[in-house]
Amino acid sequence: MSDTLTLANGDARLNLRPAYGGRISGLAFADWEVLRPIPETEKDVWRGYKGGSFPLVPFSNRIKDARLTFQGRDIALTPHRNEPTSALHGHGCFSEWIVDGQTGHTADLSYTHTGGHLGWPWTYRARQHFELTPDSCRITLGITNQSDAEMPAGLGFHPFFPFDGDVTMRFGAEAEWISPPEAYPTEQQPLAHEFGGPDGQHLWRDTKTVCFEGYQGQVDMIWRASGHRLRMTSDGLLDHFIVHVPDGAVYFCPEPVSHPTDGFNLAAQGVAGGRVLTLQPGQTVTASMAYQRL
Numbered sequence: 001m002s003d004t005l006t007l008a009n010g011d012a013r014l015n016l017r018p019a020y021g022g023r024i025s026g027l028a029f030a031d032w033e034v035l036r037p038i039p040e041t042e043k044d045v046w047r048g049y050k051g052g053s054f055p056l057v058p059f060s061n062r063i064k065d066a067r068l069t070f071q072g073r074d075i076a077l078t079p080h081r082n083e084p085t086s087a088l089h090g091h092g093c094f095s096e097w098i099v100d101g102q103t104g105h106t107a108d109l110s111y112t113h114t115g116g117h118l119g120w121p122w123t124y125r126a127r128q129h130f131e132l133t134p135d136s137c138r139i140t141l142g143i144t145n146q147s148d149a150e151m152p153a154g155l156g157f158h159p160f161f162p163f164d165g166d167v168t169m170r171f172g173a174e175a176e177w178i179s180p181p182e183a184y185p186t187e188q189q190p191l192a193h194e195f196g197g198p199d200g201q202h203l204w205r206d207t208k209t210v211c212f213e214g215y216q217g218q219v220d221m222i223w224r225a226s227g228h229r230l231r232m233t234s235d236g237l238l239d240h241f242i243v244h245v246p247d248g249a250v251y252f253c254p255e256p257v258s259h260p261t262d263g264f265n266l267a268a269q270g271v272a273g274g275r276v277l278t279l280q281p282g283q284t285v286t287a288s289m290a291y292q293r294l
Contacts (some may be wrong), residue, residue: 002040009105010134021045022097022128024053024159027137029293032228036160036251037258045094046081050251054093055141056156057126059264059276061211061242064089064184066119069268077119089158092126093117105132115147122151122198124279142286145279150180152264153277155287156238156257163205163245163252166184166224170200173241174214177273181209181242181261183281188213188273192241195219206262207247211260213273215241219254220294229294232256237287256289 005023007014017038025038036051065081066087080088097109107130115123122145129140145151161167176192177185193210195201200220213236217238221230234256242261245252259276260266266274277285 004040005099005102005107007105007107007130007132008141008285009132009259012132012134012136012137014130014132016107016109016130018097018099018109019055021093021095022101022111023055023093024139026052026128027291029135032226032293033162034230034291034293036162047081050246051160053157053159054089055128055139056154056158056255056257057092057141057143058120058122058124058151058158059087059088059090059154060158060240060255060259061089061181061261062184064178064265066260068152070264075119075121077250080262087119090154091120093158097128100127106130112146122147122149124151129166138288138290140286140288142284143279144284145281148281150281151279152267153279153285154257154263155277155285156240156255157234157289158253158255159232160251160253161221162223163203163249164223164225165205166223167203167252168200168224169195169203169219169254170197170221171212171219171241172196172216173212175212175273177211177213177260181211184262185211185260186266186271191235203243203252204245205249207245207249209242209277210242212241212243213239213260215239215256217256221254231292231294232289233292234289235287237285257265258287 077087100108105245195226238256
């Protein structure tokens, strides 16, 4: 039996897998598969098939040694099963989400995290709202602190796009974090990768991950072989931007997020730019992003 929830509007189609980490498993405009599709045979969220898009909540990217410091408290988290030196990508993408409502072109999902699970001591509820139009897909991700104490938090989105060999990207940013996220950068530098010109820049094909600071919330992408064009926008809360190309370059990941890699610990150490969100009991924050074909 299929666990996929499908939305449609015009020739646009969005496939969701609520039980598979609340992930988008496919987005298509007509015959253009915008995201790298996740096969329905994939069931193990911890194995992590490199496709679709998943929510990053309550933090993005990596936490060094799976430990964080918050308000003087040292907290040991459960490491990722395949990354024993890190807590990785939060909890939402590894958990089952509940379908709270749907229409032909919208859907609402939620995930409730019980304090203590995976070492995260705070209880919270995360929500996703999806809205599909004939030419766009908008996702709103929110988190509510349901514990009785302040909670650190972060949000973001992690899409996987197919790499056809020549992709141009254009976006604005102010700085970069030195060294890739896997090496836990601790300071910023001026831009060494400039994508802000009128024609953008060709995306590198070597194995590389760069975390940009001061991201301006819009990236235009062109797949040169097919001529497909896409605009990805996100709101001001997501002012960091991670661009990842893996070994083999069969896909690439441009990720709008709210904090840099290991942001909780950078904030605790007072590192410039290492800020994260702090939610009061009962407080909710949301962030949105959208894909629009051009």
